[in-house]
Each structure stands twice: as structure tokens, then as C-alpha cells.
Amino acid sequence: MDVFKLLTRSAKASHTTPRQTLPSSGEASNPQLFGYTAEQEGQPNLQLGRKRKREEDSVKEAITIPKELDFFGEAFHHKNDGAQVGKNQGSRGANGNSQDGESTQDKYGAGKRMVEGLVERLSEDECKRVLRIHKLKITVLEDFHTEKEKDLIGKKSKKRKKTEEKLQGPPAKKAKSQLYPQPLTAFEQLRSRYAISKRLAENLEAQGYTVPTEVQLGGLPLLLGARDAQVGDQQNGEGNGYGKQGQDLDLLAVAPTGSGKTVTFLVPVLNALIGEIKSSTREMDGATGIGPRAIIIAPTKELAAQIANESRKLTLGTTVKTALMKKGMEVVDRSGEEMTNNHAEDERRNDTSEEDDHSVNELKATGSTRKERRKRKQAEIVKAAILVATPLALLNVLKKHSGETTPLPTVRYLILDEADVLLDPLFRDQTLSIWNACTHPSLRVSLWSATMGSNIEELAISTINNRWHSLVSSYPVPLPPRVPLIRLVVGLKDSAIPNVTHKLVYAATEQGKLLALRQLLHPTSMPSIDTTPTLRPPFLIFTQTIPRAMALHSELLYDIPPEAGGSARIAVLHAGLPSMARDSVMTRFRRGEVWVLITTDLLARGVDFRGLNGVVNYDVPNSAAAYVHRVGRTGRAGREGGVAVTLYTTEDIPYIKNVANVIRASEKLQGKAEGDAKKWLLDALPTPSKRDRQKLKQRGVEARRPGKAADAKTKARTRISTKSGWEKRMENNRRGAIAGSRMRKKVNEEGVKGGGSESEFEGFAD
Numbered sequence: 169m170d171v172f173k174l175l176t177r178s179a180k181a182s183h184t185t186p187r188q189t190l191p192s193s194g195e196a197s198n199p200q201l202f203g204y205t206a207e208q209e210g211q212p213n214l215q216l217g218r219k220r221k222r223e224e225d226s227v228k229e230a231i232t233i234p235k236e237l238d239f240f241g242e243a244f245h246h247k248n249d250g251a252q253v254g255k256n257q258g259s260r261g262a263n264g265n266s267q268d269g270e271s272t273q274d275k276y277g278a279g280k281r282m283v284e285g286l287v288e289r290l291s292e293d294e295c296k297r298v299l300r301i302h303k304l305k306i307t308v309l310e311d312f313h314t315e316k317e318k319d320l321i322g323k324k325s326k327k328r329k330k331t332e333e334k335l336q337g338p339p340a341k342k343a344k345s346q347l348y349p350q351p352l353t354a355f356e357q358l359r360s361r362y363a364i365s366k367r368l369a370e371n372l373e374a375q376g377y378t379v380p381t382e383v384q385l386g387g388l389p390l391l392l393g394a395r396d397a398q399v400g401d402q403q404n405g406e407g408n409g410y411g412k413q414g415q416d417l418d419l420l421a422v423a424p425t426g427s428g429k430t431v432t433f434l435v436p437v438l439n440a441l442i443g444e445i446k447s448s449t450r451e452m453d454g455a456t457g458i459g460p461r462a463i464i465i466a467p468t469k470e471l472a473a474q475i476a477n478e479s480r481k482l483t484l485g486t487t488v489k490t491a492l493m494k495k496g497m498e499v500v501d502r503s504g505e506e507m508t509n510n511h512a513e514d515e516r517r518n519d520t521s522e523e524d525d526h527s528v529n530e531l532k533a534t535g536s537t538r539k540e541r542r543k544r545k546q547a548e549i550v551k552a553a554i555l556v557a558t559p560l561a562l563l564n565v566l567k568k569h570s571g572e573t574t575p576l577p578t579v580r581y582l583i584l585d586e587a588d589v590l591l592d593p594l595f596r597d598q599t600l601s602i603w604n605a606c607t608h609p610s611l612r613v614s615l616w617s618a619t620m621g622s623n624i625e626e627l628a629i630s631t632i633n634n635r636w637h638s639l640v641s642s643y644p645v646p647l648p649p650r651v652p653l654i655r656l657v658v659g660l661k662d663s664a665i666p667n668v669t670h671k672l673v674y675a676a677t678e679q680g681k682l683l684a685l686r687q688l689l690h691p692t693s694m695p696s697i698d699t700t701p702t703l704r705p706p707f708l709i710f711t712q713t714i715p716r717a718m719a720l721h722s723e724l725l726y727d728i729p730p731e732a733g734g735s736a737r738i739a740v741l742h743a744g745l746p747s748m749a750r751d752s753v754m755t756r757f758r759r760g761e762v763w764v765l766i767t768t769d770l771l772a773r774g775v776d777f778r779g780l781n782g783v784v785n786y787d788v789p790n791s792a793a794a795y796v797h798r799v800g801r802t803g804r805a806g807r808e809g810g811v812a813v814t815l816y817t818t819e820d821i822p823y824i825k826n827v828a829n830v831i832r833a834s835e836k837l838q839g840k841a842e843g844d845a846k847k848w849l850l851d852a853l854p855t856p857s858k859r860d861r862q863k864l865k866q867r868g869v870e871a872r873r874p875g876k877a878a879d880a881k882t883k884a885r886t887r888i889s890t891k892s893g894w895e896k897r898m899e900n901n902r903r904g905a906i907a908g909s910r911m912r913k914k915v916n917e918e919g920v921k922g923g924g925s926e927s928e929f930e931g932f933a934d
């Protein structure tokens with residue numbers, strides 16, 4: 169025993185508190201966010217237990233799935249039903265470190281599953297149980313089969329409907345069917361159960377993926393197809409002849425930030441394309457020529473680049489290529505068009521295509537300028553099977569020639585990442601134009617986000633319907649049967665991840681916010697006194713607008729001492745910067761050269777910085793969803809120790825309750841009785857009206873908007889600066905004096921040169 173430690177009263181002794189675990193400190197042990205420990209299971213008094221009871225009841229009431237929707241095969245229905253469920257449940261923390269396939273499967277009840285050849289299956293009860301403990305809910309959102317049948321039967325007349333209603337009462341609300349696919353409990357099963365490409369499986373392993381996250385646990389089995397490897401061999405090639413394997417459904421997936429949605433949507437598409445290219449089955453109904461097979465749309469350039477990078481990592485060593493949409497690229501083969509439009513030009517190109525050197529000379533000889541040659545070279549057709557793009561970049565290319573959107577007949581998979589923002593008014597028209605341009609009759613669509621309003625679901629359903637009706641009227645041959653739209657939800661919809669500590673700080677004024685931020689940059693509190701985790705670099709700071717991000721950057725530029733790297737450690741990133749500068753900041757931040765990155769909502773969605781320790785909302789986010797996405801930049805893949813600080817002033821009080829509610833919900837998920845969103849605070853804060861919320865979403869906090877709208881007083885109040893009024897006045901005076909002195913000097917010089925003129929003002933006569 170260290171006597172000195174017992175006796176000493178110095179501050180040093182109090183620093184022996186355990187070190188804070190940080191996202192930047194290393195790899196996460198368990199990427200899963202949900203699941204319960206065996207101990208928790210045995211405590212019926214816990215809220216968890218009550219919830220389970222309710223869920224069990226709802227499972228009992230589960231609706232029998234119509235045969236055509238039972239994609240997961242009959243196998244688990246008739247054998248081993250009612251098998252006793254294993255006791256050792258998957259858990260976050262306690263059991264989380266088990267990484268090898270065998271032990272991961274064991275936690276779902278060893279010996280209770282049936283083995284059919286090489287493919288192991290869980291009984292239906294086990295499936296339900298595993299999905300439930302991981303908070304996965306999979307429902308049939310829309311069964312277009314029945315829609316079609318309804319169309320065939322013909323619509324009942326209004327009068328007949330009314331009389332039927334009178335006799336039988338109003339029709340009961342149709343309950344949604346719930347699905348329980350075989351969960352994927354280890355990445356190894358992708359090979360044993362779904363026979364995915366060996367190379368793809370190796371690349372996944374090389375990325376360190378072993379334990380699937382919740383969205384992967386439910387989403388991959390859904391998208392990789394109903395049939396396992398054995399049954400699949402017999403099924404492939406049969407059926408409608410359009411979709412040969414895998415994704416036989418459209419999907420709407422809502423899963424927490426950082427939960428691995430990218431891998432979930434990439435793996436099934438990559439696997440299908442690898443198989444297709446390998447067997448060189450290039451014939452596609454309605455599709456001619458070359459063009460992308462899959463299109464992934466993301467709202468920002470940064471996110472699109474990240475997805476393309478992830479896709480390239482997973483297809484390493486395969487023939488599937490990924491292209492990131494860039495200026496000057498051509499998506500569809502327009503060689504035919506060009507031949508008619510610019511026959512002479514094409515002729516010249518053909519003449520000179522024999523040998524490179526020769527062709528250059530020929531071009532020179534025929535008077536083709538360097539600019540023309542460069543343009544031709546740039547307008548290369550995307551030959552890659554996968555194209556990742558932002559909506560505007562892609563649509564610009566599609567509309568470049570005629571102003572009309574050129575169809576994309578080769579596209580069979582359309583993925584909308586951050587679908588709620590892509591279908592928000594800002595991007596809606598662009599996204600829908602691209603969606604409708606994908607004319608392949610077996611197009612499979614999937615929409616992904618951590619937040620999704622019911623309006624997005626409705627929009628997805630109506631778009632699928634409208635697209636179908638226009639295809640039916642224009643397609644020369646009968647179309648294949650429609651596939652259902654499935655919804656997969658992980659955890660509580662529209663909530664922040666439970667592994668982040670939230671802090672809601674009232675700073676009263678803009679100056680107060682700057683002071684609070686400086687305290688975060690230079691923490692002075694001792695861990696033993698202040699038990700809340702401190703924010704450590706690297707972290708992100710979000711502001712409402714680009715001018716505010718720039719102002720904050722110049723204010724904080726010299727806050728990091730030179731011995732720690734000085735101003736190079738702090739950077740700003742926003743949409744106003746040129747593309748090259750944006751790329752460079754992203755690279756420096758990822759490399760750890762930049763510690764503090766000030767940005768706007770440009771980086772709020774999708775961007776993955778694995779070791780990010782925290783997020784500061786310098787300006788409050790403009791919606792609850794924006795808060796969820798901003799704070800979701802930390803705590804990725806289940807990493808613990810992330811901190812999210814939100815500073816608010818008097819101007820924000822009318823809107824802050826949205827954020828406080830999200831924080832409260834997240835704290836409840838963490839099991840905290842009362843955290844930073846105290847009950848008294850929630851009770852005291854005003855509830856913003858729907859109109860206020862809409863206005864905030866569109867415009868942000870009005871006082872912080874640039875432009876003439878705000879009066880001088882408001883502008884002064886919301887300016888980002890720590891200078892006092894007196895200091896500013898002194899500075900102004902000094903600036904005025906310098907300008908005056910310069911002016912006088914200039915006037916004197918001109919006077920000397922010109923010798924003065926009569927028209928010049930020479931003062932008032934006495």
C-alpha cells in the first residue's frame with residue numbers, strides 16, 4: 169500500500185482516476201449497439217424486462233406471412249419449431265469480445281439449431297429472439313403483389329363500397345406483416361450460407377469485419393436473397409429472367425449512425441455484379457451497350473468519395489470497378505448520337521485511331537485543337553459497373569445534351585444513401601429524375617438513413633407505383649412480377665446512438681459560446697472533480713452558415729500553441745471552398761494533422777472519421793434529425809467515449825427542446841435516470857410549433873443568417889468575436905485615423921504635383 173497516496177492531500181493524488189476510453193484510443197471490441205446481458209435478462213423489474221414482455225406478446229400475435237412473402241424458405245417452419253431458446257444472449261460489453269464464428273453462434277443457443285447439410289439454421293423462435301434482442305424490426309411496408317391483384321380485379325364502385333361499409337362496418341386497418349429472416353451472426357456465414365464471392369469474403373475479412381452490426385445482421389440476409397447456397401443453385405436462372413440472384417425486394421433501412429450501413433448495401437450488389445461479370449452474362453433485357461449496373465447516390469461529394477473508396481476496397485482483386493462521378497464524365501454511350509450529330513468529326517477520329525503517335529499527328533494535321541482533344545479525352549464513358557455520384561453531378565451529365573434526362577437502361581440497382589435528405593425538397597426533384605431515368609424493369613431500389621420520416625416512406629411507395637405504371641404503358645413485353653417494399657428498423661427510429669455522452673450547455677450569448685469553446689479547447693477541470701468526460705481532439709465543430717464557420721476559424725486560428733502545431737492544427741471545411749482544397753482538408757484531418765475541424769452541415773451526414781472523439785454544436789442544429797446525424801460522427805461502430813456538446817444562447821431557447829428530447833431519449837437508452845437533459849429543463853423549455861420547426865429547418869436561427877434581414881443590433885449580438893464594444897470602438901478609431909492620414913497624404917502629394925487648382929477646396933474664409 170502506498171502510504172503517501174493515502175495521506176497526501178495534494179492534487180496529484182486525485183489524478184489517479186481511470187483513463188477515459190476514447191474513440192481515438194483504438195479499435196472497438198464490439199460494433200453492436202444493442203443486446204442484453206444474461207444478468208439483465210433475469211431482472212424482470214428492469215424496464216428492459218417489461219419491454220421484452222410486451223415484445224414477446226407482440227411476437228405471439230405476429231401475423232402469418234403470405235406464402236409469396238416468405239422469402240426465407242419453409243425450412244425453419246416445419247422442423248424444430250418451438251425449440252427451447254438458448255440462455256446466453258449476445259451482449260454489449262460482457263460477451264462482446266467473442267469474435268470467432270463458433271462462439272458468436274453459441275451465444276444464440278448452441279445445439280438448438282437445425283443443420284441441413286452445411287448450412288446451419290436457427291428455428292423461427294430463435295430467429296425472432298435474436299432479432300428482438302438486437303432491436304431489429306422488419307416489416308412488409310407495401311406488398312405490390314396484392315396491389316396488382318387489386319388492379320386486376322378492378323376497382324369497386326364508390327356506391328358498392330359504401331353499401332358494403334354500411335353492412336360490415338369500416339374496413340379494419342391492414343396490419344403490416346413482420347418478417348423474421350435467418351440472422352447473420354458472423355461474417356463467415358456470408359460464405360457458408362450465401363456463397364458470396366471468395367474474393368469479396370477475403371476483402372471483408374481484411375477490413376477486420378467479423379461480428380456483424382445490427383443492420384448487417386438483418387439487412388444482409390434480406391438482400392443476399394431468400395435462398396441459401398444449396399437451394400440457390402437450383403433456383404438461379406429460373407423465374408422471370410431479370411433478377412437472377414439476391415435482392416428480390418426493395419428496401420427502406422433505418423439504422424443508427426455509424427452502424428455499418430455502407431457495407432450492408434455494398435456487399436449484396438458487389439456480390440451480384442462479381443457473379444454476373446464472371447459468368448459474362450452481359451445480356452440485359454432492354455439494355456444495350458455499356459453503362460453502370462449500379463448507381464449509388466449520396467448528398468455530398470465527400471460522402472460519395474468515401475463510398476467509392478469503400479467499394480474499391482471490397483472489390484480489390486475482382487473485375488468489378490467503381491467510378492466516382494466527376495466533371496466531364498459521360499454515363500451513357502452516345503456514340504450513335506454523336507455519329508449523326510457530328511459525322512465529320514467522328515470520321516476524322518476513326519481515321520486517326522490506328523496508332524497513338526500517328527493519330528496525334530493526324531489530329532494536328534486536320535487542325536484539331538488541343539482543347540478539342542482534351543475535351544474528347546475527358547468525356548470518357550463510365551465503364552465501371554458501379555457509379556457513385558451526387559444527384560446534381562449525375563443529373564447535369566444526363567441532361568447535358570438535349571436538356572431532357574437521358575434514360576439509364578443498364579442500371580439494375582439504385583441505392584440512395586441518406587435517403588431522407590435526398591428526398592427532401594432541396595434534392596427531391598434531382599433524385600426523382602434519376603430514379604425515373606432508371607428504366608430497367610427489374611430495378612431494385614434501397615433507401616438508407618439513420619432518420620426517416622413517414623413522408624419519405626410515402627414518397628418511396630408513390631414513386632415505385634408511378635414508375636411501374638409508366639413502365640407498364642410503355643414496355644413492349646409483359647413485365648416481371650413486382651417485388652415488395654420492406655422496411656428494416658434498428659433500435660428506436662430517429663434517435664441518437666446510445667454510446668455518446670451528451671452535454672447541453674447554456675452559454676447565454678455569442679461571447680459566452682466562444683468562452684465555452686475556448687474552455688473545451690483548453691480543459692482546466694480536474695477529472696477527479698469533474699466526472700463528466702472531457703472533449704479531446706480530434707473533434708468537429710458545426711456552425712450554421714459558411715460565413716460563421718469562416719469567422720470562427722479566424723477567431724480560433726491562434727488558440728493552439730505553436731509547440732503543439734499552432735494554426736496548422738485547426739482548419740475549416742465548407743461548400744464554398746474549391747474541390748481540391750476540400751479534399752486536402754479531409755485528407756489532413758483523416759491523417760491526424762488537423763485536430764479541430766470547423767464545418768457546416770456539409771459534414772453532418774455519412775462521413776466516417778473512425779477515431780473522432782467528439783462533436784461541438786457551436787450553433788444549434790436546425791432539426792432533431794440534424795442533431796442525430798451531427799453527433800453520429802463520433803461513437804462509430806460501437807466505439808465508446810464520444811462526447812457531443814451543444815452550446816445554446818437566448819436566441820436558441822424557442823427551438824432547443826427538439827435537441828433536448830433527442831438527448832433524453834438517448835440517455836434513456838443508456839439507462840441513465842437523469843443526464844444532461846433534466847426533467848425540469850424539458851418542462852421549462854417551450855415546445856416549438858410545427859411552423860417554427862419548418863422555418864428553422866429551412867432557414868436556421870434567423871438572427872444568425874447572413875444578409876440584410878437582421879438589424880445592426882442583432883448582427884452585433886450574433887457576431888463571432890470575443891472583442892468588447894470598447895475594444896471594437898478603439899480599433900475603429902485607429903482604422904479611421906490611419907485611413908484619414910493616408911487620404912491627407914494623397915491630397916498633399918497631388919497638390920504638390922499639380923500645384924493646386926482653383927476648383928480645390930481651400931477651407932472657409934474667416
Ligand SMILES: Nc1ncnc2c1ncn2[C@@H]1O[C@H](COP(=O)(O)OP(=O)(O)OP(=O)(O)O)[C@@H](O)[C@H]1O
Pocket residue numbers: 199376377378379380381384423424425426427428429430431617618773774775776778800804805
Ligand atoms: N461489422 C463491423 N465491424 C466493425 N466495424 C464495422 C463493421 N461494419 C462497419 N464498420 C465500420 O463502422 C464505421 C461506420 O460505418 P458506415 O460509415 O457504413 O456507417 P453508417 O451506418 O453508414 O453511418 P451514417 O449513418 O453516419 O452514414 C466504418 O468505419 C466501418 O468500417
